Amino acid sequence: MMRPIIIALDFKNQQICFDFLNRFTHPEDLFVKVGMELFYFEGPSIITKLRKMGVKVFLDLKLYDIPHTVEKAMEQLGRLDVQMTTIHAAGGSEMIQAAKRGLVAGSKAINGTPAKLLAVTQLTSTSEAQMQSEQLVSVSLKKSVTHLAKLAAANGADGTISSALETPLIHEAAGNQFLCINPGIRLKNNSTDDQKRITTPAQARELGSNGIVVGRAITQAEDPQAAYQIIKQEWEG
Incomplete structure (x- = not known):
């Protein structure tokens, strides 16, 4: 099973994005995350350009709406030939099923492979106290x-986006084939920034992570390719 390091391209425009990617000797070998900031500014064209380079793409828009709206949106995203994309599991069973239908329909339209559908459980910036006091989750x-x-797995999702600290629980509940892709990854000397439930690459590996999402530890490094290699060595053990 593929266990990627996914670089979060949290940049404001494509010029900065491609200037960054061109600092790598073989950018075509990378797996990247495109989130809301970059996608909402550049639109689908940024995905087309990345895929033409050979870059694998995790499109992280975290859809959360009524089932029909999510299905039709996912059908459009399925036409972009991305490898992973996200919804909020809190949207419920019907929304998760609709998202999967949309992805499959969109990929069929381009004779492609459907993206892995990943469900957000609780954001890695959310603490238990905050969840209980603000979401009223008891x-x-x-x-x-x-x-x-478990809700996501039962309704067609391929995995979750969650803290690596919860990976063992998720695999126990939903099975080892259910993907756990983990953001909130930092090296020991990195700032935690706005993340609360973080791990190092080595800790994520030991916890059974199926892939890690790394942003600032690579994108803000003086030498991004060197930082990537350090993380890769730690991740692969």
Whole structure:
């Protein structure tokens, strides 16, 4: 099973994005995440350009709406030939099923392979106290994450986006074939920034992560390719 390091391209425009990618000797070998900031400014064309380079793309828009709206949106995203994309598991069973239908329909239209559908459980910036006081979720954070992961798995999602700290719980609840892709990855000397539930690449590997999303530790490094190699060595053990 592929266990990628996914670089979060949290840049404001494509010029900065491609200037960054061109600092790598073989950018075509990379797996990257395009999030809201870059996609909402550049639109689908940024995905087309990345795919023409050979770059694998995780399109992270975290859709959360009524099932029909999500299905039709996912059908459009399925036409972009991305490898992963996201919804919020809290949208419920019907929305998750609709998202999967849309992805499959969109990929069929281009004779492609459907993207892996990943469900967000609880954001890695959310603490248990915050979840309970602001979302009025009375159970523990672990129980909430486990419940949402099982809901996602039962309704066609291929995996979750969650903290690596919850990976063992998710695999126990939904099986080892259910992907756990983990943001909130930092090297030991990195700032935690706005993340609360973080791990190092080595810790994520030991916890059973199926892929890690790394942003600032690479994108803000003086030598991004060297930083990537350090993370790769730690990730691969």
